[in-house]
Amino acid sequence: xxxxxxxxxxxxxxxxxxxxxxxxxxxKWMSGPTTARRGILAGEIGMVLAIGGTLLHHGMDYxxxxxxxxFGTIIGIPLGSVQMTAVPQRTALxxxxxxxxxxxxxxxxxxxxxxxVPKFMMSVLCIxxxxxxxxxxGSLMAAGKLQxxxxxxxxxxxxxxxxxxxxxxxxxxxAVMLVHDPSQRQLYPFxxxxxxxxxxxxxxxxxxxDMPTVISLLNSYAGLSxxxxxxxxxxxxxxxxxxxxxxxxxxxxxxxxxxMNRSFTNVLFGAFGQVQASTxxxxxxxxxxxxxxxxxxxxxxxxxxxxxxxxxxxAVAQAQHKVRxxxxxxxxxxxxxxxxxxxxxxxxxGHMNVLLAEADIPYDRLxxxxxxxxxxAQTDVALVIGANDVTNPAARxxxxxxxxxxxxxxxxxxxTVMVIKRGMSPGFAGIDNPLYYLDQxxxxxxxxxxxxxxxxKELAGSGH
Amino acid sequence: MGETLINALFIxxxxxxxxxxVIRRISPLLHTPLMSITNALDAIAVVGAIVLVGExxxxxxxxxxxxxxxxxxxxxxxxFLITDRMLRMFKSSxxxxxx
Numbered sequence: 001x002x003x004x005x006x007x008x009x010x011x012x013x014x015x016x017x018x019x020x021x022x023x024x025x026x027x028k029w030m031s032g033p034t035t036a037r038r039g040i041l042a043g044e045i046g047m048v049l050a051i052g053g054t055l056l057h058h059g060m061d062y063x064x065x066x067x068x069x070x071f072g073t074i075i076g077i078p079l080g081s082v083q084m085t086a087v088p089q090r091t092a093l094x095x096x097x098x099x100x101x102x103x104x105x106x107x108x109x110x111x112x113x114x115x116x117v118p119k120f121m122m123s124v125l126c127i128x129x130x131x132x133x134x135x136x137x138g139s140l141m142a143a144g145k146l147q148x149x150x151x152x153x154x155x156x157x158x159x160x161x162x163x164x165x166x167x168x169x170x171x172x173x174x175a176v177m178l179v180h181d182p183s184q185r186q187l188y189p190f191x192x193x194x195x196x197x198x199x200x201x202x203x204x205x206x207x208x209x210d211m212p213t214v215i216s217l218l219n220s221y222a223g224l225s226x227x228x229x230x231x232x233x234x235x236x237x238x239x240x241x242x243x244x245x246x247x248x249x250x251x252x253x254x255x256x257x258x259x260m261n262r263s264f265t266n267v268l269f270g271a272f273g274q275v276q277a278s279t280x281x282x283x284x285x286x287x288x289x290x291x292x293x294x295x296x297x298x299x300x301x302x303x304x305x306x307x308x309x310x311x312x313x314x315a316v317a318q319a320q321h322k323v324r325x326x327x328x329x330x331x332x333x334x335x336x337x338x339x340x341x342x343x344x345x346x347x348x349x350g351h352m353n354v355l356l357a358e359a360d361i362p363y364d365r366l367x368x369x370x371x372x373x374x375x376x377a378q379t380d381v382a383l384v385i386g387a388n389d390v391t392n393p394a395a396r397x398x399x400x401x402x403x404x405x406x407x408x409x410x411x412x413x414x415x416t417v418m419v420i421k422r423g424m425s426p427g428f429a430g431i432d433n434p435l436y437y438l439d440q441x442x443x444x445x446x447x448x449x450x451x452x453x454x455x456x457k458e459l460a461g462s463g464h
Numbered sequence: 465m466g467e468t469l470i471n472a473l474f475i476x477x478x479x480x481x482x483x484x485x486v487i488r489r490i491s492p493l494l495h496t497p498l499m500s501i502t503n504a505l506d507a508i509a510v511v512g513a514i515v516l517v518g519e520x521x522x523x524x525x526x527x528x529x530x531x532x533x534x535x536x537x538x539x540x541x542x543x544f545l546i547t548d549r550m551l552r553m554f555k556s557s558x559x560x561x562x563x
Contacts, residue, residue: 023505024482030498031489033554040548043505047540054511060518068517068530072510072537079538080545084553087496087546094503094543097535104532105512108525120469219499226509231472233512239472240479245506247483252495343492350495354550362557368492 008058015053016237022046023241027248033363050237084358085315088347089146092215096139098222102229103132107192109232115183121232122182126175126191128228133195134202135221141203142214146347152208160205167198209389211347213256217264220249252349259343261406288424291442293451296418297458303380305336307372309409310352311345313386317448323385324359326452329459338365340372340409342390373410382414386448392433403431417441420451497550504543510536
């Protein structure tokens with residue numbers, strides 16, 4: 001009997017080993033669009049193997065496991081079927097679910113194992129539930145802001161950072177006390193509660209434009225908490241999956257922060273909306289030129305090279321399918337159309353690429369910032385749709401600007417710049433954009449979807 | 465105990481480096497699907513919850529564990545589904561230009 005159990009354990013470990021290899025291959029194949037779907041298959045096989053292997057554990061009671069798997073699947077299917085524009089909030093929500101799982105398992109393990117827990121195990125368990133707890137509520141807050149159930153503007157108050165640091169400090173002190181004496185079970189609920197509150201307070205002051213960084217950071221935390229859970233359960237597959245997810249989130253956070261020329265601490269504790277209220281006020285009477293859809297269509301039809309710069313505004317207006325029609329109409333006229341993608345355009349890493357791919361725009365037309373910036377000088381028309389701060393030339397020239405130093409798309413170097421925008425109000429961060437007052441800039445006022453539609457109609461009407 | 469811990473730390477360190485090197489090479493084009501697939505893979509935490517529920521050491525553990533299984537399974541199913549949907553949308557114009 002004993003040897004049977006040991007044999008079963010070895011089989012399970014062997015299955016986990018194969019699953020770990022498949023997970024790594026899965027991410028390796030995600031490197032490019034041609035192999036990426038193979039990556040999903042590898043991940044799925046690894047997952048099925050790992051769950052199947054776990055069910056082989058000796059002496060399992062399957063009733064509630066089946067209930068969990070069935071209900072999870074029922075919830076998962078609609079979460080996998082959301083609109084592409086809703087992907088940022090779906091992602092935030094799934095970080096919350098992942099963190100919830102880790103926190104709950106950690107809590108159950110705490111009450112099963114105390115008071116006889118080795119110091120190291122207790123430290124990791126505390127890390128697991130603190131990270132899990134704050135990621136759970138932080139991600140829920142992020143999802144709420146992205147879904148616009150909660151206000152998108154940063155909510156700040158005096159002494160905010162002090163309160164946050166104090167809370168985190170108390171949670172750490174409680175953790176240290178628990179590690180020192182695991183029999184003090186009554187401290188545990190307080191530690192979890194503080195982590196949960198901290199998660200809320202951490203995300204409250206963060207505005208919509210900073211969401212790509214925050215989602216990446218929460219992704220990293222979710223991964224690290226899962227890895228910590230792997231330490232507690234001595235499950236190597238979980239350590240590997242958590243480490244992969246943690247490093248993925250970390251890399252994305254670094255990419256996003258660089259693209260905004262800001263540090264993590266600045267994103268988390270800087271509250272973007274507050275800083276620049278004074279600088280935007282100095283407005284002398286500057287004039288911007290506007291144009292109609294007919295004029296815009298004429299200029300676009302006469303162009304050889306057009307670069308479209310999409311931003312979050314395109315996603316809000318659901319204009320990506322109309323943009324696809326514009327792309328078709330111009331391509332048919334022999335115009336070379338490309339799309340310039342800023343790393344932080346939208347609300348999560350890669351958001352614009354997914355939306356444009358959904359609209360059937362070939363991915364080889366989507367060009368990253370560093371590759372396309374040299375091309376703007378040879379571009380006849382740069383058409384900005386719902387993007388603002390990522391095109392603001394003040395980031396290059398005005399050292400007083402709050403976004404000074406942030407890498408931008410150099411649309412101002414194009415021969416003609418056209419900006420589709422609802423009105424002259426400044427962008428999310430409240431920063432005035434000098435691009436709009438340049439000689440070669442034409443403002444196209446209106447809803448992005450409706451305006452692009454009008455341009456497409458004009459292009460079709462002109463007959464060649 | 466001490467040795468398992470050291471082994472686990474070695475695995476964590478190596479997996480972290482592998483993750484960093486593999487993910488660094490992923491095109492920014494696919495950053496959104498990357499995030500949704502790592503999310504699905506991360507939900508492998510479900511195995512911990514399955515063991516917890518299956519061993520049935522206390523009713524409290526079974527309740528927390530079942531909720532944890534639901535949360536993680538929804539991530540697995542939803543994560544793989546949406547990643548697959550996204551990747552199916554990415555099409556190249558190159559095959560069309562060949563003929």
